[in-house]
Amino acid sequence: MSQPAHILVVDDDTETRELLAQYLSQNGYSVDAAVDGRAMDAHIAARAPSLIVLDVMLPGEDGFEICRRLRRDSEVPIIMLTASADDADRIIGLEFGADDYLGKPFNPRELLARIKAVLRRAGAGNRRTAADAVPRRLRFGPWELDTGTRVLTHTSGLRLEIGGSDYALLMVLLRHPLQVISRDRLYELTRNRESTPFDRGLDVQVCRLRQRLEDDPAAPQLIKTVRGRGYLLATAVEALP
Structure with a gap:
């Protein structure tokens, strides 16, 4: 039996981290959560994620800088979360290498659909005839x-x-x-x-x-x-x- 995809949620909001960890776990994923870039690095060193859900507004190093840093040597899929209504923030995230983005507040079901789509594109669980x-x-x-x-x-x-x-x-x-x-x-x-x-x-x-x-x-x-x-x-x- 194949191992479930491992999702790493990086968000400094406790309620969001707990909600996503519970919801994604209930839908068959292995989930870890980190409060900032430093905690994220520790999780990645311990276990490479299949996908990262990354908030833009983080203490210290923000999500844009983290995304750009990750893209220097990694192709791990990244979905960015942004509370800004400004499309410029979303475009910046894509320019820095994010695979998709979702505005806050969001429906967890939509994030789940985005995760499945990005993982399919990345080849996780992809079956071809x-x-x-x-x-x-x-x-x-x-x-x-x-x-x-x-x-x-x-x-x-x-x-x-x-x-x-x-x-x-x-x-x-x-x-x-x-x-x-x-x-x-x-x-x-x-x-x-x-x-x-x-x-x-x-x-x-x-x-x-x-x-x-x-x-x-x-x-x-x-x-x-x-x-x-x-x-x-x-x-x-x-x-x-």
């Missing part, structure tokens, strides 16, 4: 992707690790090369839910992926915007032996 199988190595433009290790290699020799929501977005594009995919369809395929008005999360992800893949992100040649229609991977994809 033979028809869904992805070749181990894919070449597109100047890049080669090893889908087993999730490492990208450029013709120049540059190597990049890619994971979480960035990997999910890239894989959707690689499955539909030279096809325009609408923003709504991309949102559905990568986040397992519909987009909402003024939601800029997908655009931030595309921008972040361009920063990693394009020679000139300001004039992208691989991931193109088709005005009024969506996004296009403007190169063929070749499966390598």
Whole structure:
């Protein structure tokens, strides 16, 4: 029997920590809770989490800084919680590498749905049929992707690790090369839910992926915007032996 996914909740509000620990445990997850970044580091050192639920407003090091620090050497999925109604805070979290965000106050059932979706994208508990199988190595433009290790290699020799929501977005594009995919369809395929008005999360992800893949992100040649229609991977994809 497989072990349950391990969720680490980082929030300085006692009521929120206790509520989430109880609710997520009742829904089959192993849960630890931390009050700040230092306590989070101690938990991670003892046991690596499958996903981190990270509050923005924390004493000392805030959630944005923690997220950016974690992304320097880790692809652990991160869902950020923010009490701010300002979309800028949510966009900043995505730019720093968060996989999803949720505003406070929130319904625990919605957070549970977000956790399940992010873990599916990260590969936790993901079962694929033979028809869904992805070749181990894919070449597109100047890049080669090893889908087993999730490492990208450029013709120049540059190597990049890619994971979480960035990997999910890239894989959707690689499955539909030279096809325009609408923003709504991309949102559905990568986040397992519909987009909402003024939601800029997908655009931030595309921008972040361009920063990693394009020679000139300001004039992208691989991931193109088709005005009024969506996004296009403007190169063929070749499966390598």
